[in-house]
Amino acid sequence: MEQFENFYITTPIYYVNDKPHIGHAYTSLICDVTARFMKLAGKNVKFTTGTDEHGQKIEKAAKTKGMHPKEFTDKVSVSFRKLAEFIDFQYDDFIRTTEERHEKAVVALWDRLEERGQIYLDSYSGWYSVSDEAFYQESELIDGKAPTGAEVEWVKEESYFFRLSSWQNKLLELYKNQPNFIFPESRKNEVISFVKSGLTDLSISRINFNWGIKVPGNDKHIIYVWVDALTSYLTSIGFPNTENEEYKKFWAESQSVIQVADTWIQKEIQIPASRARMTSNLADNSFNIHVIGKDILRFHAVYWPAILLAADLPLPKQIVVHGWWLNEGKKISKSLGNVIDPIGLAKEFGVDQLRYFLLREASFGQDGNFSKKNMISRINSELANNIGNLVQRTISFLHKRCFGVVPTVDKSLLKGEEGLPNYRAIFNQVMDHLSKYEFNHIILLIINISSEANAYIDKSTPWILSKTDRERMNLVIYKLLEYIRIIGILLQPIVPRPAEAILDQLQIPKEQRDLKSLCGAYVSSGITLHKPTPVFLRIE
Numbered sequence: 403m404e405q406f407e408n409f410y411i412t413t414p415i416y417y418v419n420d421k422p423h424i425g426h427a428y429t430s431l432i433c434d435v436t437a438r439f440m441k442l443a444g445k446n447v448k449f450t451t452g453t454d455e456h457g458q459k460i461e462k463a464a465k466t467k468g469m470h471p472k473e474f475t476d477k478v479s480v481s482f483r484k485l486a487e488f489i490d491f492q493y494d495d496f497i498r499t500t501e502e503r504h505e506k507a508v509v510a511l512w513d514r515l516e517e518r519g520q521i522y523l524d525s526y527s528g529w530y531s532v533s534d535e536a537f538y539q540e541s542e543l544i545d546g547k548a549p550t551g552a553e554v555e556w557v558k559e560e561s562y563f564f565r566l567s568s569w570q571n572k573l574l575e576l577y578k579n580q581p582n583f584i585f586p587e588s589r590k591n592e593v594i595s596f597v598k599s600g601l602t603d604l605s606i607s608r609i610n611f612n613w614g615i616k617v618p619g620n621d622k623h624i625i626y627v628w629v630d631a632l633t634s635y636l637t638s639i640g641f642p643n644t645e646n647e648e649y650k651k652f653w654a655e656s657q658s659v660i661q662v663a664d665t666w667i668q669k670e671i672q673i674p675a676s677r678a679r680m681t682s683n684l685a686d687n688s689f690n691i692h693v694i695g696k697d698i699l700r701f702h703a704v705y706w707p708a709i710l711l712a713a714d715l716p717l718p719k720q721i722v723v724h725g726w727w728l729n730e731g732k733k734i735s736k737s738l739g740n741v742i743d744p745i746g747l748a749k750e751f752g753v754d755q756l757r758y759f760l761l762r763e764a765s766f767g768q769d770g771n772f773s774k775k776n777m778i779s780r781i782n783s784e785l786a787n788n789i790g791n792l793v794q795r796t797i798s799f800l801h802k803r804c805f806g807v808v809p810t811v812d813k814s815l816l817k818g819e820e821g822l823p824n825y826r827a828i829f830n831q832v833m834d835h836l837s838k839y840e841f842n843h844i845i846l847l848i849i850n851i852s853s854e855a856n857a858y859i860d861k862s863t864p865w866i867l868s869k870t871d872r873e874r875m876n877l878v879i880y881k882l883l884e885y886i887r888i889i890g891i892l893l894q895p896i897v898p899r900p901a902e903a904i905l906d907q908l909q910i911p912k913e914q915r916d917l918k919s920l921c922g923a924y925v926s927s928g929i930t931l932h933k934p935t936p937v938f939l940r941i942e
Contacts, residue, residue: 409445410652410690411437414698415452415497415634417535418478419463422485423734424727424772425695427744428760432724432839433693434491435761438895439836442917448652450638451486452497453479456614457627458532464613471613475500488745490753490898495638499615499630508615508625508633510642514713515564516618526561526605529554535627536701537605550697562607562623569708570601576707582720584703585839586767589696589723593703604705632706635692635718652688653716691720699723722839725769742772751941754897755781761841761896782940785900789852789889790938793904795859796882797934803868808883809876810927819862820877822884823851825921832892832917841896848892855885883908883925891915900937907934 411433416426430451437449455475464474479498486493497504515521529538533552548554577583577594584590607623608614614624633641639653640646694702703721710717726733729740748756759777762784764770800806816822828847835843859882867875890904894915905915909931914923 406687406689407446408651408688409437409440409447410639410688411440411447411449412635412638412690412692413451414692414694414702415454415499415631416482417454417457417459418475418482419459421478421481422744424742424744424747424760425734426482427485427489427756428727428764428770429693429695429724430486430491430493431489431757431760432722432766432841434493435757435841435895436691436693436836436839437492438898439917442891442894442915443833444916444918446651448495448639448648449491449493450495450497450635451482451491451493452495452634452638453482453499454627454631454634455479455498455500456624456630457535458608458611458613459535461611461613462532472500485745488753489748489757497634497638499634501637504634504637505615507637507641508630509618511629511633511636511709511713512618512625514715515709518712518714520565520712521562521606522565523560523562525559526563527556527558528605530557531555539602557610559609560623561605561609562617562620563603564606564629564709565712566604566705566708567601569711570597572711573597573601573704573708576711576717583707583717584699584721585723588767589699589703589721593699596700597704601704628701628705629709632701632709636715652690689720690718691722692718693722693724696723696725723767724839725764725767727764728769728771730773731771747777751777751781754900755785755938758785758845758897762845763842765842766839778941781938784849785897785938786940788849788856789893790936792852792855792859792882792889793886793907793937794934796855796879796886797907797931799864800879800883800931801933803864803875804879806930806933808925808927808929808931809879811876811880813924815877816881820874820881822881823888825888828888828892829917829920844892845896848889851885852889855882855889858882858885880925880927887925888920891917891920903935903937907931907937 413429413433416422433449433451437447440447453475460475461471464471467474475498483496486496512521529540529543530536531538531548531550531552531554534548534550536548538548538554542549543554546554574594574597577590581590584593606626606629607617608626609623611624614627615630617623617625636653640649643649644654692702699721707717727742728734729742732740734740734742744756755777759780760770762780763772763776800808828851831847832844835841835847862878864875864878867878886904887908887910890901890908890910893901893904908925909929910925
């Protein structure tokens with residue numbers, strides 16, 4: 403098989419010490435949109451999300467609320483599930499680290515490491531941040547605090563250690579041989595610099611709290627929360643049963659040593675291998691990625707691959723890292739009182755409008771800046787005035803001049819000024835941008851198509867042609883309907899409900915709404931369309 407068929411994408415499992423915020427929504431949105439595009443491309447997709455419910459921070463938060471940790475996590479986990487459902491994230495599995503299936507996976511991974519001599523018991527002394535659930539070296543502290551600004555405390559206790567230091571060279575070899583393992587490149591360079599500075603063995607157990615998975619054979623120790631959390635990516639696909647169909651389909655078949663551009667990227671999209679960012683060994687049949695925020699890069703790009711290598715398990719194909727969100731240019735924090743509630747925004751402006759803005763406003767990998775003023779401007783100028791107006795005026799004109807009947811045209815005459823859009827070029831551009839997670843560029847492409855169509859209406863003056871040249875008027879109308887069909891197909895992963903409404907108004911069959919249908923399927927002639935209904939409303 404020369405191209406991957408199976409695509410596995412995960413959010414980090416979210417820590418349930420507080421309710422979800424806009425950063426959680428953005429990470430899940432990236433996964434959801436990527437998964438939807440992959441489904442439109444004919445891939446077999448699994449999208450996993452969930453909640454991380456163990457650790458000292460959870461135990462403390464529950465105690466503050468006067469609740470048992472399980473009661474506390476049950477309550478907060480529901481809020482993350484509600485966020486996913488409210489913002490229309492079509493996940494396939496929602497995993498909780500308090501589930502029995504997950505504990506079995508964590509214990510099995512621990513056993514694999516121990517059997518291979520990768521774990522030993524010793525004592526730990528150093529700086530630890532309860533807030534970050536992370537250990538820091540003295541050299542990493544800034545003014546006595548963690549690099550994140552979190553408070554640290556000196557910890558000295560018995561601990562199990564993972565032999566991380568012995569995997570330093572293997573990790574550097576991984577980053578060299580698989581240049582797209584960490585994306586974007588700026589984050590890869592950051593990780594390489596960290597690993598080259600020298601790795602020390604990692605403390606992977608704690609003894610001063612009780613809320614977590616116990617170390618096999620030593621109940622006094624709780625497995626480090628990050629070892630626990632990262633294992634969830636395997637739990638979701640059936641580990642420790644490596645004969646499980648999903649494990650073999652989405653993980654075991656993805657292991658590779660030398661990576662070249664996947665033919666689905668290189669051949670179908672017709673771009674050089676050097677420019678492709680989603681890459682896969684030609685012998686592989688699957689592609690899997692973890693989408694994360696930059697604050698948890700070290701855990702995913704250093705600790706996780708080292709643990710998998712040590713356990714003799716396949717690696718993920720790619721760690722995809724996005725930036726943070728600012729609020730009106732300021733860092734978001736509880737102390738500043740500027741935390742952004744995504745559900746509140748969705749209720750105020752619309753679910754699809756929120757999805758659109760988050761993808762439109764941020765260049766992938768860079769920090770995004772949230773502004774209600776900018777959000778309203780994007781919704782009005784791009785969605786309502788541009789795309790919405792194109793759909794409304796085109797179908798309204800069809801009803802006014804053709805009684806709503808899509809004209810029958812000789813497609814050989816659709817050339818020159820009346821030429822149909824370059825379907826192949828549009829498809830190639832979309833897939834190129836998708837391979838680099840450039841969702842804002844995909845949106846700009848859609849906006850440009852809509853702007854071109856609106857300009858074409860003004861230039862071709864179909865209202866005059868209706869009196870002077872009905873045959874050319876029909877060509878103009880048909881071309882405009884084709885523009886709208888393309889826009890509707892491409893908008894599906896980004897704004898699912900309005901996109902569906904657009905395609906429904908054109909009566910496009912369900913089986914002709916995938917990406918391959920961009921090139922070859924057309925709006926049916928002779929059918930009668932219903933009168934238009936607005937797909938995007940202005941916000942006044």
